[in-house]
Amino acid sequence: AFRFFREKYNVSHYVSQDWDSEKNLGYDGQIESLDGEININTETFATYEEAEIECLKQLIKIAKQKL
DSSP: OHHHHHHHHOEEEEEEEEEOTTOOEEEEEEEEETTSSOEEEEEEESSHHHHHHHHHHHHHHHHHHTO
16 A cells, blocks of 8 residues: 555655653654655554554545545
């Protein structure tokens, strides 16, 4: 799915680890376009998979706007 959005809409994602002020591990998602037009940060999630799903949701919104 992520390759589809990268190739068709020129947007990619990544998920990174984040530590909150209480040293709890979380995961943030980031959506970026290669031309710099789009830059979206997600909230912090407890699991990598939750952050990745949120990235997919954001990518779907972007694709709908470009239709």
